[in-house]
Amino acid sequence: MTSPSRAVTFRAALSSVVLASSVLAPAMLVSAQDATTPPATTSDSATLQTSAATTPAEAEIIDVEAFLRGEGRGITAEDAARRAVETGPSIESVRAQLSAARAGADRAMIAFFPRLSVEGRYTRLSPISQPNLFGGENTDELLDAAEQLAMGVDDPEARLLWQGQIMAQREQASFTFPVLLDNWSFGGSLTVPVTDIFLQIWPSYEAAQGAVRAQRHQVYAQSSEVAQNARETFYAFARARGGLAVARAAVAAAELQAQLIEAMVRAGTSAQVDFVRVQAQVATARVAALRAEAAVLTSATALRTVMHVDPDEELAIAEDLLAPLPPVTGEREALVAAAYDQRSEVRALRELAGARGRQVDAAEGSRWPHLVLAGNLTTANPNQRIFPLTQEFQTTWDVSVVVSWSPNDFFVGEVAASEARAARSQVEADLRTLEDGIRIQVTQAYESLRAARAAIEAARAGVEAADETLRVRQEQYRAGATVVTELVLAVNERARAQLDLVSAALDARVAYSQLLRATGADENYQEAVE
Numbered sequence: 001m002t003s004p005s006r007a008v009t010f011r012a013a014l015s016s017v018v019l020a021s022s023v024l025a026p027a028m029l030v031s032a033q034d035a036t037t038p039p040a041t042t043s044d045s046a047t048l049q050t051s052a053a054t055t056p057a058e059a060e061i062i063d064v065e066a067f068l069r070g071e072g073r074g075i076t077a078e079d080a081a082r083r084a085v086e087t088g089p090s091i092e093s094v095r096a097q098l099s100a101a102r103a104g105a106d107r108a109m110i111a112f113f114p115r116l117s118v119e120g121r122y123t124r125l126s127p128i129s130q131p132n133l134f135g136g137e138n139t140d141e142l143l144d145a146a147e148q149l150a151m152g153v154d155d156p157e158a159r160l161l162w163q164g165q166i167m168a169q170r171e172q173a174s175f176t177f178p179v180l181l182d183n184w185s186f187g188g189s190l191t192v193p194v195t196d197i198f199l200q201i202w203p204s205y206e207a208a209q210g211a212v213r214a215q216r217h218q219v220y221a222q223s224s225e226v227a228q229n230a231r232e233t234f235y236a237f238a239r240a241r242g243g244l245a246v247a248r249a250a251v252a253a254a255e256l257q258a259q260l261i262e263a264m265v266r267a268g269t270s271a272q273v274d275f276v277r278v279q280a281q282v283a284t285a286r287v288a289a290l291r292a293e294a295a296v297l298t299s300a301t302a303l304r305t306v307m308h309v310d311p312d313e314e315l316a317i318a319e320d321l322l323a324p325l326p327p328v329t330g331e332r333e334a335l336v337a338a339a340y341d342q343r344s345e346v347r348a349l350r351e352l353a354g355a356r357g358r359q360v361d362a363a364e365g366s367r368w369p370h371l372v373l374a375g376n377l378t379t380a381n382p383n384q385r386i387f388p389l390t391q392e393f394q395t396t397w398d399v400s401v402v403v404s405w406s407p408n409d410f411f412v413g414e415v416a417a418s419e420a421r422a423a424r425s426q427v428e429a430d431l432r433t434l435e436d437g438i439r440i441q442v443t444q445a446y447e448s449l450r451a452a453r454a455a456i457e458a459a460r461a462g463v464e465a466a467d468e469t470l471r472v473r474q475e476q477y478r479a480g481a482t483v484v485t486e487l488v489l490a491v492n493e494r495a496r497a498q499l500d501l502v503s504a505a506l507d508a509r510v511a512y513s514q515l516l517r518a519t520g521a522d523e524n525y526q527e528a529v530e
Contacts, residue, residue: 074316074317074318075234075315075316075317075318075319076234076317076318076319077230077231077234077235077319077509077513078231079318080230080231080233080234080303080306080307081226081227081228081230081231081234082227083230083307083308083309084226084227084229084230084306084307084308085223085226085227085230087307087308088226088306088308090222090226091219091222091223091226094215094218094219094222095219097215097218098212098215098216098218098219101208101211101212101214101215102212104208104211104212105205105208105209105211105212107208108201108204108205108207108208108209109205109208111201111204111205112197112201112202112205114190114191114192115190115191115192115193116188116189116190117188117189118186118187118188118189119185119186119187119188119189120185120186120187121183121184121185121186122182122183122184122185123182123183123185124181124182124183125179125180125181125182125183126181127179127181128179130176130177130178130179143166143169143170146162146166147163147166150162150163150166177388177389178388178389180382180389180391182381182391183380183381183382184380184381184393185378185379185380185381186378186379186380187376187377187378187379187380188376188377189374189375189376189377190374190375190376191372191373191374191375192372192373192374193370193371193372194371194372194373195368195369195370195371196365196370196372198365199362199364199365199366199368200362200365200366201362203358203359203361203362203365204358204359204362206355206358207355207356207357207358207359207362208355209355210351210352210354210355210358211351211352211355213351214347214348214349214351214352214355215348217344217345217347217348217351218344218345218348220344221343221344221345221348224344224517224520224522225517226306227522228513228514228517228522229306230303230306230307231510231513232510232513232514233299233302233303233306234303234319235506235509235510235513236299236302236303237296237299237300237302237303237315237317238317238319238321238506239299239502239503239506240292240295240296240298240299240300241296241317242499242502242503242506243292243295243499243502244289244292244293244295244296246292246495246496246498246499246502247285247288247289247291247292248289248292249495249498250285250288250289250492250495251282251285251286251288251289253285253488253491253492253495254278254281254282254284254285254286255282255285257278257281257282257488258275258278258279258281258282261274261275261278262275300315303315321502321505321506321509322505325453325508325509325512326512328446328449328512328515332442332443332446335442335446335515335518335519336438336439336442336443338519338520338521339438339439339441339442339518339519339520340435340438341520342519342520342521343434343438343518343519343520344520345434345438346431346434346435346438346520349427349430349431349434350431352427353424353427353428353431356420356423356424356427357424359420359423359424360417360420360421360424362420363413363416363417363419363420364413364414364417365413366409366412366413366416367409367410367413367414367417368405369403369404369405370402370403370404370405371401371402371403372401372402372403372404373399373400373401373402374399374400374401374402375397375398375399375400376397376398376399376400377395377396377397378395378396378397379393379394379395380393380394380396381393381394382394383395383396438518441514441517441518442515442518442519444514444518445511445514445515445517445518446515448507448510448511448514448515449508449511449512449515451507451511452504452507452508452510452511453508455500455503455504455507455508456501456504456505456508458504459497459500459501459503459504459505460501462497462500462501463494463497463498463500463501465497466490466493466494466496466497466498467494469490469493469494470490470491470493470494473486473487473490474487
């Protein structure tokens with residue numbers, strides 16, 4: 001971790017870039033003077049150089065840190081991440097999937113309730129002719145003949161008994177059932193699948209609940225992914241702005257060098273080829289600046305896109321990109337273990353594997369016999385259970401215990417269980433693949449952060465060395481001990497050192513955010529689920 005005093009030195013080294021005009025303006029004045037006036041005396045030349053070197057108006061100072069902030073509203077990487085999560089369409093997509101999973105869990109819970117069904121029916125029957133219950137085509141003739149025989153019986157009691165039986169048979173022979181053409185029926189049934197509740201419905205409900213938990217973790221994972229993408233886009237924008245600041249400084253240095261060489265060519269102290277060469281350097285610097293401007297525009301568009309803000313909205317950097325990062329506690333293996341425990345993707349797959357296991361249990365439970373309790377209540381006109389039929393509403397009920405089993409159910413259930421086992425094995429394999437990927441991610445981010453922090457130290461040393469080199473070249477030039485080309489090279493070297501410092505600082509922040517993301521220690525955006 002960088003100490004406060006060294007951080008101040010780091011910030012001061014980056015925040016003040018003195019362009020070549022502050023260094024080369026005295027040389028330009030001296031060269032122009034040499035080209036247009038006779039040689040001055042030693043004392044006059046010294047007076048001229050001292051006066052030019054101490055003129056503050058000739059120095060253009062650019063605050064690189066202020067340039068990175070730009071104009072407009074200021075944001076940090078976390079601001080960009082939160083905005084991206086709040087407005088990201090991919091978050092809406094996984095939230096919709098979560099809603100679907102919750103609906104599936106509700107449907108599974110409804111299966112616990114006894115099944116109640118009601119029915120109403122009206123039936124109109126076609127007319128039919130009902131035959132006599134005991135009669136036939138010659139029933140009357142036979143009964144008449146029997147009655148004649150009965151009259152011939154001598155015993156009065158026997159004759160009376162026989163005649164009574166014949167009369168009863170005559171009445172029965174003329175009896176017919178009524179034909180009721182209009183039938184009305186209203187009924188309700190209640191069934192309770194006793195064995196299915198324990199063998200199928202309960203495991204299916206637990207599987208649905210596991211799917212909900214898995215999808216909730218998936219929302220967290222997607223939120224973290226969107227947030228990390230926004231952070232990296234923010235840092236890419238900051239890097240582009242830093243590169244543009246240095247590119248513009250290089251253009252100014254090249255243009256000033258061209259002015260000096262031009263003055264020297266006019267004075268006859270430099271060849272024309274030197275001026276052509278420096279003009280080519282100016283063109284190259286301008287091309288680099290144009291590319292840097294394009295990079296800023298592209299990265300700004302990307303940042304506005306992930307944040308879903310107005311395309312014309314000005315962006316500025318409010319984050320202190322040079323502030324020391326918090327220390328990373330724990331060794332690499334400890335961070336890997338923490339990632340296995342904290343990453344939302346891991347938790348989602350573990351929940352999904354458990355849900356697939358309960359689906360296996362539900363499929364296996366469908367292979368066994370089914371015990372069902374059933375009850376029915378019927379109000380009908382006429383009621384078919386009541387004899388004889390009458391044209392009136394009457395109510396009856398029944399209760400049943402039903403045990404059923406089919407060999408087809410056994411084989412279908414076994415196939416379904418095999419499919420569920422395969423799905424569970426796939427999730428478990430995905431989990432192992434994810435853990436391998438997480439180990440690689442944590443290792444890469446951990447080592448990248450270590451390298452970036454070392455790069456910051458090296459870049460700071462490079463800035464200090466470039467500053468010292470520039471100071472020495474300034475003194476040498478004023479003393480006439482070096483040429484302007486060496487001075488310009490020192491200015492360009494300082495610009496490169498500044499760019500290395502900006503890149504190292506941003507690399508460290510990107511690596512730190514990637515390490516937090518890889519270990520699952522970044523912020524969970526709970527509001528994305530609610």
